[in-house]
Amino acid sequence: MISPSTFTDHPSTLPASTRRPVRRDWSVNLALIGHSGQVGSALLHRLQQLTGLEVELKTVINRRQTGHREDGELQLVPRASDDLDQLMQSLRRAGRPALIIDCTADAGITELYPRWLRHGIGVVTPNKHGLSGDRLLYERIQATARLGRAPLRYSATVGAGLPILRTLARLRLAGDPPRAMEAALSGTLAHVLAQVSQGERFSAAVEDARRKGFTEPNPLEDLSGRDVARKLTIMLREAGFPDVVIQREGLVPDEWLTAPDGAQRLEQLDALWMDRQTAARRAGERWVYAARFDGRRARVGPVTVPADHPLAGLSGSGNLVRLQLATNPNTPLDVFGPGAGVAVTASAVMADVAEAVATFNERN
Ligand SMILES: NC(=O)C1=CN([C@@H]2O[C@H](COP(=O)(O)OP(=O)(O)OC[C@H]3O[C@@H](n4cnc5c(N)ncnc54)[C@H](O)[C@@H]3O)[C@@H](O)[C@H]2O)C=CC1
């Protein structure tokens, strides 16, 4: 079990179905990569309060440090270059079920998932890169997960755990994939555009989204639309449309992503967005950042919609996914709710951990 901690909040509890039902002679070893980040530290907090799930946090790693728990406290030391290799070896040597939780936004780490899964180490992650990037890597991740040696869970990669991916996967399994989809998939962009429509400066609204924990580590990933394109890619793959190429238009030029002062250039867009919002308001419209799929083509980008359009009503970190189904063409299937933020994301990752532990339990 996680050792008692110094935290004072009420302990998390998990439903009986996720608790280890039969055996009592082992727990699942956990390693958390990115424990000092926003999502990682919220998850660490939850894990340290946890009761009712037999897991033992053995290792934490961030960009600079690594920490191992042998008896009691985690001892942090500077990282060595082969830490991730050593991590895999030590989890394998322990001879217990093991799970690596990747709470980074690092594409390189996702390349290790197939190896981990092949060696029976489960993976839980809110990191979108492996599932949305290079098709070959995606297929290797899914193929090694299908070997069934260890669970793979990534519900937090889209909608911060809203039941989007599961819904799409079930529709695909039923032979009823959506004919079309329309969605607002970015808490950051929903918040920024809603704030700007209320008279806030674009640059100030982005800073507010960052402070609220909605943005990626680099907010330009959100503003360029790349984060939304990653989510739509994961959704399309889950729904059975792996070959669709997504056209993307950002709110900022892609060059800013690599410019050293890219994030400082946002004020240059304040006047443009003020004018755009004023004009849209006069026309009874709103700017939203939409992800759309018409059954063949997909696009993410800023568009204007009537003020009473469902996507225009989003505020906070709201996400909305509207699916058009062949089985019920007149009634779209909507999934709607908070789609970004540290607390909801950590909660989704925690639920994935609990499901992964339950999977290990079923097998042993
Ligand atoms: N904030 C949100 O609402 C949501 C976030 N996510 C995802 O959660 C992940 C984490 O986001 P944040 O916590 O905001 O990021 P963050 O930047 O606050 O934290 C990242 C953590 O990863 C560590 N890290 C980075 N590269 C590393 C490497 N190569 N090796 C070891 N550690 C490394 C950092 O030291 C830090 O501890 C991202 O992939 C993000 O896309 C997913 C859904 C929603």
Ligand SMILES: N[C@@H](CC=O)C(=O)O
């Ligand atoms: N940056 C994302 C949150 C994580 O996926 C967003 O703003 O929606």
